[in-house]
Amino acid sequence: MLYDALIAPFTEFEFMRRALAAAIALALAGAPIGVFLMLRRMSLVGDAMAHAILPGAAIGFLLSGLNLFAMTAGGLIAGFAVAILAGVVARSTGLKEDASLATFYLASLALGVTIVSIKGTNIDLLHVLFGNILAMDDQTLLVVAFNATVTLLVLAVIYRPLVIESVDPLFLRAVSRAGGPAHLAFLALVVINLVNGFQALGTLLAVGLMILPAGIARFWSRDLTVMICIAVVAAAVSGYAGLVLSFQTRVPSGPAIILVATVLYIVSVLFGRVGGIVRQLFPGRHLEA
Amino acid sequence: MRIILLCALVLIASPLQAAERLNVVASFSILADFVRNVGGDRINLTTLVGADGDVHVYTPAPSDAKRVAEARLVIVNGLGLEGWLPRLVQSAGSKAQIVTASAGIVPLKLGAAADPHAWQSVPNARVYVTDIANALAAAAPDDADVFRARAKAYLDKLETLDREVREAVAKIPPERRKVISTHDAFGYFSAEYGVQFVAPLGVSTETEPSARDIAAIIGQIKAQKIPAVFLENISDDRLIRRIAAETGAKVGGTLISDGLTGEKGSAPTYIDMVRHNIKALTSALDH
Numbered sequence: 001m002l003y004d005a006l007i008a009p010f011t012e013f014e015f016m017r018r019a020l021a022a023a024i025a026l027a028l029a030g031a032p033i034g035v036f037l038m039l040r041r042m043s044l045v046g047d048a049m050a051h052a053i054l055p056g057a058a059i060g061f062l063l064s065g066l067n068l069f070a071m072t073a074g075g076l077i078a079g080f081a082v083a084i085l086a087g088v089v090a091r092s093t094g095l096k097e098d099a100s101l102a103t104f105y106l107a108s109l110a111l112g113v114t115i116v117s118i119k120g121t122n123i124d125l126l127h128v129l130f131g132n133i134l135a136m137d138d139q140t141l142l143v144v145a146f147n148a149t150v151t152l153l154v155l156a157v158i159y160r161p162l163v164i165e166s167v168d169p170l171f172l173r174a175v176s177r178a179g180g181p182a183h184l185a186f187l188a189l190v191v192i193n194l195v196n197g198f199q200a201l202g203t204l205l206a207v208g209l210m211i212l213p214a215g216i217a218r219f220w221s222r223d224l225t226v227m228i229c230i231a232v233v234a235a236a237v238s239g240y241a242g243l244v245l246s247f248q249t250r251v252p253s254g255p256a257i258i259l260v261a262t263v264l265y266i267v268s269v270l271f272g273r274v275g276g277i278v279r280q281l282f283p284g285r286h287l288e289a
Numbered sequence: 290m291r292i293i294l295l296c297a298l299v300l301i302a303s304p305l306q307a308a309e310r311l312n313v314v315a316s317f318s319i320l321a322d323f324v325r326n327v328g329g330d331r332i333n334l335t336t337l338v339g340a341d342g343d344v345h346v347y348t349p350a351p352s353d354a355k356r357v358a359e360a361r362l363v364i365v366n367g368l369g370l371e372g373w374l375p376r377l378v379q380s381a382g383s384k385a386q387i388v389t390a391s392a393g394i395v396p397l398k399l400g401a402a403a404d405p406h407a408w409q410s411v412p413n414a415r416v417y418v419t420d421i422a423n424a425l426a427a428a429a430p431d432d433a434d435v436f437r438a439r440a441k442a443y444l445d446k447l448e449t450l451d452r453e454v455r456e457a458v459a460k461i462p463p464e465r466r467k468v469i470s471t472h473d474a475f476g477y478f479s480a481e482y483g484v485q486f487v488a489p490l491g492v493s494t495e496t497e498p499s500a501r502d503i504a505a506i507i508g509q510i511k512a513q514k515i516p517a518v519f520l521e522n523i524s525d526d527r528l529i530r531r532i533a534a535e536t537g538a539k540v541g542g543t544l545i546s547d548g549l550t551g552e553k554g555s556a557p558t559y560i561d562m563v564r565h566n567i568k569a570l571t572s573a574l575d576h
Contacts, residue, residue, distance in 0.1 A: 009504070015531050015532075016500060135527035136527075243500055246499045246501065247499075248501070249501070251499055253499060
């Protein structure tokens with residue numbers, strides 16, 4: 001009975017196994033990035049980026065028609081351009097990162113709409129570009145896995161400056177000049193993960209599995225390493241439970257996975273060990289001393 | 290002076306001479322192909338939704354209104370395909386006569402409304418062509434004989450085409466004459482030639498499918514032994530290949546339903562389109 005509900009879908013259907021593999025790969029790469037995005041108050045970057053890639057995708061479409069590879073490459077370039085320009089402006093002027101990113105992504109979106117309308121097509125390019133977790137072919141699965149590997153390796157290299165910069169940027173500036181490059185490398189990781197995530201899994205999942213687990217982890221630990229581990233586990237659990245939910249009910253898979261993560265998030269907000277609402281209302285005895 | 294005036298008059302008049310050819314507007318590429326075959330060079334034909342355009346989501350541009358305003362005949366498919374056209378004719382202030390090419394066929398139902406894709410059955414296309422020829426002949430009685438003769442030649446070609454389709458379908462074993470498809474454009478084809486287009490269970494093309502939907506399609510293909518899948522929503526391309534990989538069903542090629550392709554495409558004319566579709570179907574089903 002329990003076997004039928006929880007395991008049989010995956011033994012019976014290959015597409016379910018592939019979806020689960022993709023969800024776990026996404027959890028491994030996306031959740032740590034989400035934690036850093038949250039620490040740097042850039043949680044909404046993902047949504048902005050989903051729009052910022054439009055002009056690149058549109059130019060790719062103009063040059064080579066409905067070619068996923070060209071459109072994805074274009075999207076990556078546009079995403080990089082927006083992220084790096086926004087990062088440079090934020091670092092060299094008084095404008096905050098979120099404000100400069102908002103400016104660039106709106107400009108990018110407007111440019112994208114203009115380019116699409118020149119071609120005079122009725123196709124919704126972004127819709128074409130966004131994939132579905134149930135449709136993992138070999139190539140997409142490899143891209144997602146490759147992505148996760150590269151992300152983890154690069155994160156390992158830039159981990160130290162990135163952490164210090166997230167909590168004490170002035171200190172880092174005083175002792176090292178690694179802050180700028182680390183920040184740009186991090187932005188590059190964000191863009192690669194998002195664009196590949198959109199292409200493989202759709203906007204909702206790519207952004208959702210990045211940001212929600214970070215929010216969940218925040219309520220359970222103050223230690224960054226533990227936080228990242230919790231985020232990865234929360235993302236993987238959401239992926240598995242969401243797929244089962246989508247299989248047993250009629251909820252589309254992307255929303256199902258994000259809804260499971262949302263439930264975990266609400267539980268964390270209420271009962272989390274670090275700053276959860278219940279914990280605040282009924283503080284433990286050790287705080288009384 | 291008079292001579293100059295006369296020359297000027299001749300110059301002004303000569304374009305008018307050329308413009309005496311009947312101005313005809315056709316709503317989309319397939320109708321335009323019928324009209325061109327009947328009218329030939331005796332008409333000026335304008336197509337509103339040209340090759341590779343989607344007539345369902347088309348929005349008219351000001352230049353289209355201008356063409357409609359100048360037209361004597363506006364030829365439409367009807368059956369709800371061109372909902373935007375009556376408004377366009379009105380707003381363009383056109384005095385054009387609207388000819389509904391599907392007037393002579395028996396419409397099938399698609400849900401509650403009529404299914405507009407009547408041209409997918411070749412006998413229906415012959416009705417279209419006959420009606421178009423009559424309308425052109427009535428609008429330009431001087432050229433009526435030309436139109437009738439050209440229409441007759443084209444109708445003969447369509448009859449040959451109809452026979453081709455029937456022969457091709459006859460070669461497919463009867464139990465294999467079914468494909469699974471989200472296309473809702475092949476109702477008339479299915480009714481005329483007996484190839485079953487099975488709709489996937491519980492899947493709307495509008496929304497994202499759930500894991501259960503995909504599992505249901507896979508189960509359905511296996512249970513009904515459906516040999517080929519023609520689910521071709523561009524964005525779901527990978528999903529379809531996944532389903533095919535898991536069921537062993539063949540992924541059929543592209544079926545062209547609502548509009549012709551450009552000159553270089555696989556279906557620049559109606560006859561090419563029908564041949565293309567029947568080839569895609571037989572190569573997926575024939576064994």
